[in-house]
Amino acid sequence: MSPYTIGLTLLGLAILGVAWLPSLLEKYPLSYPILYLLLGMGVFALPLGLPVPDPLAHPQLVTHATELCVIVALTGTGLKIDRAFSWRPWLPPLLLVLVLMVLNIAGLTGGAWLVGLPLASAVLLAACLAPTDPVLAGDVQVGDPGEGREDNVRFALTGEAGLNDGLAFPFVYLALALLPAATPLAERLQEWAWHDVLYRTAAGLGLGWLSGKLLALLIFHLPKRVSIKSSAYGFVALAVTLLSYGVTELVHGYGFLAVFIASLTLRSYERKHEYHKQMHAFTDQLERLLIVIILILLGGAIVHGLLAPLTWSDAALGLGLIFLLRPLGGLLTLAGVPGMTWAERAVVSFFGIRGIGSLFYLAFALEKGDFDDPRRLWAILGFTIVVSMVVHGILATPVMDWLDRRHGRPIAAEIAEETREEEQREEGPEARAEPGRQ
Template sequence: MLFLAVGLAAFAAALLPRVLGRVPVSMPMVFLALGMGLFTFVPGLPSPVPQAHASVTTHLSEVCVLVSLMGAGLALDRPVGWRRWATTWRLIGLTMVGSIAVVALLAGWLLGFGLAAALLLGAVLAPTDPVLASEVQVAEPAEEEDAPAEDEARFALTSEAGLNDGMAFPFTYAAVAIATTGLGWAGFGHWLAVDVAWRLGAGLAVGVGAGWLLGKLFFNSPVRPLRFADHAEGFVALAVTAGTYGLAELLHGYGFVAVFVCACALRAAERSHGYHRVLHSYIEQLERLLTVLILVLLGGALARGLLAPLRPLDVVVVLAVLLVVRPLTGWLGLLGSRTGPRERAVIAFFGVRGIGSVFYVGWALQHADFAQPDRLWAIVAFAVAASVVVHGITATPAMTLLDRRRQRAAVDRHGDESLAPETAV
């Protein structure tokens, strides 16, 4: 029975993206519902509630996020630059930080959490997700140098999700420090020097260095067996992900940042080479399988009582975060940027919450004692489930409308080239 269920789930993971197409139903919605159904109606299945499997939950979500970060970095066609990535920097420096502050304030003021738990909730719910947001992100690497430019909305949401999973870590460390020893002036100095400056710097350095070195090996190595681009070995992407993450963690850097930066640096080594598509395709398939597993287990946990500690005001705050806080901070963060109003609205609204939030809350609760841990889990799980439904329903129509308006604007600017021969006649 178990092997049959695994086989059917894997088959569905490959089939559903093709079948759903432009229907306003996402793959995460289907597997979340499947998990709820399985653990409700199939007897004898063990409880998948994350509190009972804290280490497994943390590591499984960690691996899923890592794989998705590598895929996001490889998919981005646009070279890294201050002006070229201006939208991303705004979303990280203004929107994410603003969202953490607002959510922490709401958690302390309305939900009654102490400073540590309130800050943790802000850090957990702030980062957008590179795993569950495929409908609004860049699809795959372009192979041709003259490939069409990425639209700003998909680029912004992909690059933001790639970076802010690691950039939220300093705030999680701050919450853990407050919960364990408090955060006086000495503690604040340590946090600023170590958890912000050193860990971010080490993550960036490892990512850039690993990406540059691997790029030289893969594409230009004088030793032919090391020139993996000639052999189209996709599983090498997994080795790159694990090796980069392990080295960054060994140096006490942020491995999430290192993996995404490494992927961007590797892509920059030979931007238009077809090997990037091979690597991305392997990563995408692995990511999809891990996502299916986690969503089925999360759906099962919801069915087995994970939301029991949830209070009515918790529901209100979560919906406010998804429908008000993120859209408002996203819109304000992009004011004055080069994005148009429609793109700005899409970028601001689609702050998808997902597997990254599961990892952060699991990691934090293993490193410190927070008040009401079961309630924290319930709030985060509800936020992920609500995001899956709200953003899953709206993603396809919103992106379709944005694409049509972009195409119409392009025709208005340049004329319909397909009519040129008739006009000449």
């Protein structure tokens, strides 16, 4: 059998699942990423002649596939946040990024150094694992644009996931600066401070804001005869993603940060316009497609030995992040935030989901620098992501339902059922009677 034909069949099955599984699983404590990871493990365990998905053998493919997935997810994340930016409402996600993420990086660096990783590798691993993921965290994020599901927990986790995928980058560059080089360490750190921290961050923020403003003018303020048709809104979504990212990367800024800021800026224009919903729907579908491809390949990599170098101390490092460092650090970071209950602080602190962004950072850094024992780094990273995916994926639905009931809000399954009933009412009895409309 041809591996290409098998791949096409597998891709077709994955796309069908993208359309079907979310509604099937909405009432159950299980997320579809877990199923795709298992699918990848099962398919690549069979003697089908499929190429081994080794991240070290195909570094550029891993880097660019995960990169595209993250920037598409960041666009969708920014578009679905209804809350306008101001310091007080945005205090929780800002604290999670500027305080908790730095604490997690420091703690993880110390733990990785204790289990025998050199300092540069320890900083790199910490920088890769500290940011939460905008891709796999859909079950604990806000709803679609204008949907209204923007409580304290969902907003904090969504804002954090959008911001920290860009703001973790300086620490990846710090790990690269710590590698042995001919230039004195003091000069490398000075270069890192002004260029990788200050300049790249400022470029990401500034160009993201400017991109969002300019694109908003093109979308909302052109004369009607030359305006963009509603049928092309999905393509505009992709254009927003690629333009803001590409322009920022061309001037060596942080493209991840620029994409999120651009989508937030765009969202601030004409907040009730149908454009936002249609653009978000397109990015959501594209994001899901990229997710399943990456997760199937991750499952295949696990079957073919990705986790083989893992030691007990390495596993303890990943478990410590998920069950100790993130939850305790989150509770301390959010302790003084007004308007959040203890239950909300606990849920936000626990659901620090790791995922596709971490894969990108490690693949990117290993392309740029010669780090010791890269297979061990991939093993620790892969193990932590899988544990996070399983634990958080299983607990997301019941925990969020418990929190919603506690605060007198309808749970996600009830909202989905009401939406389906409303759509049926809008179709009318004649439309429902037509064959194939169910």
